[in-house]
Amino acid sequence: MSITLASPVLAILGGVWALLALATAVVWWLAPAPDSELRQRVRSWWLIVALCSLALMFSRAAALVFFGVISFLALKEYLTLIPTRQTDRRVLFWAYLSIPMQYFWIGIEWYGMFIIFIPVYLFLLLPVAMVLTGETQGYLRAAGTLHWGLMSMVFSLSHLAYLLVLPQGEYAHVNGPGLALFLLVLTELNDVAQYCWGKLLGRHKISPAVSPNKTVEGFVGGVLTTVLLAALLAPWLTPFSVLDALLAGALIAVAGFFGDLSLSALKRDLGIKDSGNLLPGHGGILDRVDSLTYTAPLFFHFTRYFYF
Amino acid sequence: MGYAALRWLFFLLIVKPFLLLAVGVNVRHRDRLPAAGPALIVANHNSHLDALVLMAMLPVWLLSRARPVASAEYFLSNRWRAWFATRVIGIIPVATSGVRSHADVLGPVRDALAAGDIVIFFPEGTRGEPERLGKLKTGIVWLAQQLPTMLIYPVRLHGLGKVLPKGDWLPVPFFCDAWVGEPLHWSGDRRQFLAALSASLGG
Secondary structure, X not given: OOOOOOHHHHHHHHHHHXXXXXXXXXXXXXXXXXXXXXXXXXXXXXXXXXXXXXXXXXXXHHHHHHHHHXXXXXXXXXXXXXXXXXXXXXXXXXXXXXXXXXXXXXXXOOHHHHHHHHHHHHHHHHHHHHHHOOXXXXXXXXXXXXXXXXXXXXXXXXXHHHHHHOOOOOOOOOOHHHHHHHHHHHHHHHHHHHHHHHHHHOOOEOOOOOOOOOEHHHHHHHHHHHHHHHHHHHHHHOOOOHHHHHHHHHHHHHHHHHHHHHHHHHHHHHOOOOOOOOEOOOEOHHHHHOOHHHHHHHHHHHHHHHHO | OHHHHXXXXXXXXXXXXXXXXXXXXXXXXXXXXXXXXXXXXXXXXXXXXXXXXXXXXXXXXXXXXXXXXEEHHHHOOOHHHHHHHHHHHOOEEEOOOOXXXXXXXXHHHHHHHHOOOEEEEOOOOOOOOOOOOXXXXXXXXXXXXXXXXXXXXXXXXXXXXXXXXXXXXXOOOOOEEEEEOOOEOOOOOHHHHHHHXXXXXXX
């Protein structure tokens, strides 16, 4: 079954492309050095937007494969950063195999399995595989860090993909790609808005120990911007009432902020600045999906509870 | 040569997609790599993947000239492995055990360089512990002395020993890094040469 894009989705996608073109013009004017971080960042955004547009427009299977690859890259980056035990090599291999399985449950719309596969079955089975290797030194740390990675990079992120297969319900103008686009656009623009407001007005550090660049002004400005955008986009892409749209916007803004902080804390703990260099100007893939690991499951359950 | 096409296909259809998807090698200063032979590429050695990664870093039209130096005892130990290693990959097999002179062991390597090949050489001699540079053997000094004007391109590899360590057959995905250092050549002083090479390989 392929997904047909409602025309509002195409319109909003067009809007995203237009916005990116505008941002590119502004950045080219602001940062004349061809290799400045801002310019690299904008170039990477073109790649991200192009790939996301393709994934959402092509077919459901293509979108699931695309989001599965995102989970794979994020988990791989996470496992590269954290210390792992050589005795757990096979366990890590099984952990990677959980990605196609998790996205397969989504493909066949088996909600019950999708929602417990990682939190229950893998939580129990991967430690069994670790125990069978007989290595007890560092066991809790190995089992705990692996499960944290699977929960964040596979389980949480896969909620974005489950939006694509939510049943149509009674909302004729709403479909999965629309909800996924709403979540993606708001999560990423919230990051950008918090960054911009922080640069413009930032005075008071909100979390100096974890992420010294984040300010109260950036946070508040970001939340207000995202709530406003949610109210504007919701009639096009979602079944939300005005009040629910505002709530969803606030939920995404606050959750995104904490997702970002959570990954910053992880990087502080490991003593690194960027998680990798897959996306020039952004660091690695984790630096891009950090907010999504919080917004995707929370927005999914908000939407599912109230509307599906 | 039909094997050149086979090697090209092997890299294009298997090695490169595998390195791109399952591993993800981040190459820094790729522009420092040689644009033509003869050249000697040296790297630290932790995994069977090392030689494949170094070959895949080269432009495709140089693949047919790339020759990794590898242990004859291991790679010629059975017929199929020998066929694959010498024909498809194009290794230069060298003896790694028994007492022999440098000229006996590394003569074929010098000849390949003299013929214009791009030789890939692991101066530690064998695969060691991941991310710990072992002691460099004297073979690299001998080679450098034999061809004192030839450029040596040091490449520091990181992470491949986690993807596919010694003694295991199952690759597990991790991101890896390869830093291409500034090319160097024989400096006339053994200690200074080894120190410089060691430093650019992360020792």
